[in-house]
Amino acid sequence: MDNNFKQFNEAADMLKALAHPVRLCIVKGLLTKGRCNVGHMQECLDLPQSTVSQHLQKLRNCGIVTTERNGLEVNYTIADNRVKQLIQVFFREV
Template identity: 45%
Template sequence: MLDFTINQPNLNIVAEQLKVIAHPVRLQILQILMERGPQNVTSLYEGLGLPQSTLSQHLAKMKSARIVLGNRKGLEIYYEVLDSRIKQIVSLINEQV
């Protein structure tokens, strides 16, 4: 008999991460972070032309889903992509657009 049991907690985490990145602005933020390395809110804000509060909300959602990590350097927080699976997914998406 085949065993189709799955690790439900891990699937829930992955599904939540996929929901979080399923937004054009968040995909764009991830693409920038992957191409340019760690960035602070100011550089992302200037590059994307979004209101700073909107950008901060997107980063907070990705941080809470453990997709990005924020490292404080002085007064600034620099964000980088934390999850290697997300990097692979975003790379695959970028190949298609």
């Protein structure tokens, strides 16, 4: 048995971060749209901006999404290509 569990911990952390319906929806939307800001996500999800921001922070902390600043606007994009493969398996699309 492999004593180096780092790769397993990283994979488990990613799966934990994705294991929420709102975060799955955010990731699927980003894969479809390419990039998006919090305001647009808030409207699509019909959730308060603070809630969407908390979910994005969790995804960002796990390296799933990254940000790109354009003036005052912050756009989010998918940072890890493995996420696209997972979403394709879960939803058979994108």
